[in-house]
Structure formats: C-alpha cells, structure tokens
Amino acid sequence: MSRVVNVRATPDSIKTMxxxxxxxxxxxxxxxxxxxxxxxxxxxxxxxxxVLMKDRLIEGSVTRSASHMARQWTPPARWK
Known part of the structure; x- marks a missing residue:
C-alpha cells in the first residue's frame, strides 16, 4: 500500500494528529x-x-507546487 495520503487539512493539524x-x-x-x-x-x-481521516481524503489527482521538483535529485548524465 502507498505511504502517500492527500487530505483536506492544514499541515499543522496533520502534524498534531x-x-x-x-x-x-x-x-x-x-x-x-x-x-x-x-x-x-x-x-x-x-x-x-x-482510516482516521476518511472524511477528508482527496481522491484523484492533485496539483502540487512546482518547487517539489527542485528538491528531487537528478543523477549526472554519465550515470544514466
């Protein structure tokens, strides 16, 4: 099962839970x-x-910030 969950909640409330x-x-x-x-x-x-957030789950695709791509490591060309 996936470790990723998309929910309609604030990051602070998620951290608290x-x-x-x-x-x-x-x-x-x-x-x-x-x-x-x-x-x-x-x-x-x-x-x-x-299970705890069943009423707040976001189904389907979501729009992420473009900055999430900047945090991902790209291997050098010689490693490909």
Missing amino acids: CTKHAFRISALEELVSGGARVVLLDPRDADAFR
Whole structure:
C-alpha cells in the first residue's frame, strides 16, 4: 500500500494528529489545489491515518507546487 495520503487539512493539524498517534512523517507539503500531501514512513501508519481521516481524503489527482521538483535529485548524465 502507498505511504502517500492527500487530505483536506492544514499541515499543522496533520502534524498534531501524527504526533498524537505516533505516526512518523517522511514529507509534508501544502498542495496548490488545496489540502496537503503527507508521506508517512510506515505503510501501516498510512493505512491507519487514512482510516482516521476518511472524511477528508482527496481522491484523484492533485496539483502540487512546482518547487517539489527542485528538491528531487537528478543523477549526472554519465550515470544514466
């Protein structure tokens, strides 16, 4: 199962919930289309998070900030 969850919630409320339930966050970003994208370290935590946030889940595609691409590592041409 995926560790990524898109929800209609603020990053602060997500952090609070994850702290309360001892879920470990790998990445958290606010979405341009509204809501937030959270990546949890453990897929079981992601499943439990989905159950807790079932009324706020965002189904389908979302619009992410262009800055998320800047954080991704691109291997040098000689490695390809």
